[in-house]
Amino acid sequence: MERIIETKDLMKIYNYGTPVETAALNKVTFHADEGDFVTVMGPSGSGKSTFINVLSTLDFYTGGTVKLMGKDVRQMNSNEVARFRREHLGFVFQEFNLLDTETIYENIGLSAAMLKTDRRKITERLEELAERFQITDILNKYPYECSVGQRQRAAICRALIHEPDIIMADEPTGALDSSNSFELMKIMKQLNDEQGVTIIMVTHDPLVASFSKRMIMIRDGSIEHEVIRGEMTQKEYLREINALQDAENEGLLSI
Amino acid sequence: MMRLALKSLKDQKQQAVMYFLSLVFACSEILVYFNITAAQDAFRLTGESDYMIVGLSFYILVLSCAMVLSANQLFSRSKARELALRSSLGISQTSISLYLILQVLILFAAATILSLLVSTLVLKGLQLYFPDSVVFEISAFGNIGGIGCILFLAGWAALLNVSFTYINSAAMLLNASRSARPVEYQSMVRFGNPTEESEKRKQIMSRVLWFVLFLAPAALIHTGSQEPVLFCGISIYAFWRLLHETAEPLLKLIGRKRAFRNARNMITGGMYRYDLQFYRFIIFLIFMNGVFLHALFPYTEGDLFKQHLIQIVYALSMLQIVFLLIVTFRSEAGVRNAWDHQLEQLGFEKKDLFLIHAGEIFLLVLTVTLCTLGYVAVICRYLSSEGIIRQDVLVNACAVFAALMAVFVLTHSGVGKKVKNV
Numbered sequence: 001m002e003r004i005i006e007t008k009d010l011m012k013i014y015n016y017g018t019p020v021e022t023a024a025l026n027k028v029t030f031h032a033d034e035g036d037f038v039t040v041m042g043p044s045g046s047g048k049s050t051f052i053n054v055l056s057t058l059d060f061y062t063g064g065t066v067k068l069m070g071k072d073v074r075q076m077n078s079n080e081v082a083r084f085r086r087e088h089l090g091f092v093f094q095e096f097n098l099l100d101t102e103t104i105y106e107n108i109g110l111s112a113a114m115l116k117t118d119r120r121k122i123t124e125r126l127e128e129l130a131e132r133f134q135i136t137d138i139l140n141k142y143p144y145e146c147s148v149g150q151r152q153r154a155a156i157c158r159a160l161i162h163e164p165d166i167i168m169a170d171e172p173t174g175a176l177d178s179s180n181s182f183e184l185m186k187i188m189k190q191l192n193d194e195q196g197v198t199i200i201m202v203t204h205d206p207l208v209a210s211f212s213k214r215m216i217m218i219r220d221g222s223i224e225h226e227v228i229r230g231e232m233t234q235k236e237y238l239r240e241i242n243a244l245q246d247a248e249n250e251g252l253l254s255i
Numbered sequence: 256m257m258r259l260a261l262k263s264l265k266d267q268k269q270q271a272v273m274y275f276l277s278l279v280f281a282c283s284e285i286l287v288y289f290n291i292t293a294a295q296d297a298f299r300l301t302g303e304s305d306y307m308i309v310g311l312s313f314y315i316l317v318l319s320c321a322m323v324l325s326a327n328q329l330f331s332r333s334k335a336r337e338l339a340l341r342s343s344l345g346i347s348q349t350s351i352s353l354y355l356i357l358q359v360l361i362l363f364a365a366a367t368i369l370s371l372l373v374s375t376l377v378l379k380g381l382q383l384y385f386p387d388s389v390v391f392e393i394s395a396f397g398n399i400g401g402i403g404c405i406l407f408l409a410g411w412a413a414l415l416n417v418s419f420t421y422i423n424s425a426a427m428l429l430n431a432s433r434s435a436r437p438v439e440y441q442s443m444v445r446f447g448n449p450t451e452e453s454e455k456r457k458q459i460m461s462r463v464l465w466f467v468l469f470l471a472p473a474a475l476i477h478t479g480s481q482e483p484v485l486f487c488g489i490s491i492y493a494f495w496r497l498l499h500e501t502a503e504p505l506l507k508l509i510g511r512k513r514a515f516r517n518a519r520n521m522i523t524g525g526m527y528r529y530d531l532q533f534y535r536f537i538i539f540l541i542f543m544n545g546v547f548l549h550a551l552f553p554y555t556e557g558d559l560f561k562q563h564l565i566q567i568v569y570a571l572s573m574l575q576i577v578f579l580l581i582v583t584f585r586s587e588a589g590v591r592n593a594w595d596h597q598l599e600q601l602g603f604e605k606k607d608l609f610l611i612h613a614g615e616i617f618l619l620v621l622t623v624t625l626c627t628l629g630y631v632a633v634i635c636r637y638l639s640s641e642g643i644i645r646q647d648v649l650v651n652a653c654a655v656f657a658a659l660m661a662v663f664v665l666t667h668s669g670v671g672k673k674v675k676n677v
Contacts, residue, residue, distance in 0.1 A: 053426035058343055078348050086345025097340055097429055101266035111344035158344070 004069060004166060004198050005032040005055055011063035012050050024050040026221035027064065035196045039209040042218035048202045049170050051218060055200060056091050056168040057081050086111065090159030092169035096151045098143040105139040108158045129157040149180045169201040173208050185211045206245060210238035217244060260357035270333040271362065277326030278366035278409065279373060280578060281319035284571055285401035286374035288315045291564060311568055316404060318575050323408050331416035338417065339429050348417060355413045363406055
């Protein structure tokens with residue numbers, strides 16, 4: 001199984017070299033293999049989003065190494081990074097990041113519009129995704145005319161339009177109600193099981209995390225715990241995650 | 256791509272119109288000025304080159320460029336999120352550059368056509384102001400250098416903004432807009448993604464730059480160059496940089512004293528807030544306008560053409576500065592508020608913010624004061640031409656000063672790094 005992502009002693013310091021330096025990631029060593037489904041949990045400000053942003057090349061790191069498909073990110077030039085994002089990565093933002101001046105259709109095809117891709121193929125793919133995510137009737141609407149759930153589904157369609165090998169998602173269910181969250185997680189699971197897509201997802205929700213194969217807990221910029229589902233049922237896995245989270249919270253209270 | 260560029264301009268009408276007007280202003284200014292100077296032979300029998308005309312031409316170009324850069328700041332800031340999003344989706348730097356350059360070209364083409372019309376009307380109006388024997392003829396091709404300079408600058412600034420998007424973290428650009436606070440481009444460029452190696456590289460570059468900046472005037476003076484514009488330009492820039500690198504640690508040192516306990520916060524915050532401001536550049540321009548043009552007045556004695564020309568340039572530049580102020584305040588207001596908001600989040604209280612604003616004003620005053628040093632050269636030259644100071648004494652003093660400064664900065668630059676230890 002190919003190693004898709006690997007980090008060693010990863011450091012991220014915000015405002016590095018200024019009087020207000022803040023360490024968001026502190027020597028994080030992590031890996032994800034092809035077909036992995038990893039969720040990242042942790043309290044607010046623990047560095048989860050920074051971690052996923054760095055892994056997805058959306059953010060730079062201060063120290064350590066990050067290897068994507070065996071290639072050191074620091075050795076990649078901007079065109080190589082762009083190619084990696086275009087060919088392999090689908091990113092789902094917490095706050096959707098849809099452009100208000102474009103329709104949902106244009107937002108989903110945002111990257112395709114600037115590339116020399118087969119228009120017909122893209123249109124077919126877009127329509128197929130729209131149908132699957134039930135947003136066909138809002139394709140010609142602007143994001144501000146749509147509900148939160150519809151916007152998030154559009155953002156997911158945009159991430160999936162070029163059939164990525166890796167999906168990274170920063171709290172994709174954060175703005176969704178429970179039924180929409182459940183629906184989204186079922187789709188993610190399906191992508192992982194049937195198409196072997198590697199998924200790394202940040203979440204606060206233990207139920208969402210229970211869909212994954214592995215869960216890592218980040219606190220103060222370091223990985224504190226790791227839970228592997230293995231042969232556990234989803235219920236047992238959920239109980240394990242909940243127990244770990246409770247233990248963490250109780251630990252905080254006793255300080 | 257063309258369809259996308261047009262759509263983007265249509266979607267962001269307000270910023271596009273502002274940029275378009277700035278380009279029209281800059282191109283019209285160049286067309287008016289250079290067509291006036293093209294007619295200078297009608298005034299004189301000799302067509303000798305003249306430092307004053309060259310200086311004014313340079314000044315007009317600087318003003319026009321400032322205008323384009325300022326408008327570009329507003330234009331690019333409105334596009335920061337869109338570019339970051341496109342880059343995060345895997346669009347290459349080349350494609351995004353092309354996309355932005357196309358937008359600039361469309362605006363520029365329209366602006367050139369309109370500015371030809373505007374400058375023709377202005378020159379017709381000025382015809383009344385000059386003697387009847389002088390006839391101005393508008394010629395777009397005759398001013399292709401100046402117009403080309405504007406196009407080059409607009410294109411270069413656009414490309415620079417795309418590269419900022421790629422140098423900086425897409426996540427940071429996207430998150431900044433998400434939190435309803437405007438993206439602060441400059442601070443990102445400054446704090447973007449420094450690593451230990453990049454900081455070292457920056458320090459070395461800074462030292463080299465400093466050395467060249469001070470060595471250049473020393474060499475110019477030593478070789479007997481009499482080019483005041485070049486000398487002024489280099490020395491102003493050098494002092495500008497000197498202020499940038501030295502003000503913070505020096506003022507922080509003051510802040511360490513017990514009597515200035517609050518000053519430390521004030522100066523740190525003030526420095527950052529000050530650093531965000533583009534308007535200090537406009538204050539500099541206003542200052543430059545007055546000193547530069549007044550310093551040139553003695554040279555116009557008995558030359559009607561020069562006197563008229565200076566008055567026209569003065570009027571043009573004042574108009575332009577007003578326009579620049581409007582553009583800048585539009586683009587900077589949000590940035591100032593955003594910075595204050597960030598400081599509040601860092602635990603600064605209202606009274607600290609008040610002190611920070613005071614610190615910012617202090618630094619602005621300091622900037623203007625230091626800028627005057629660049630003009631000392633112009634004044635000294637005038638004093639020397641009047642025989643008040645002996646020229647050889649002045650030249651030697653300047654050369655020694657510049658050489659000493661070159662050595663000083665070589666050993667003391669990169670002071671920003673030492674700030675952390677203060």
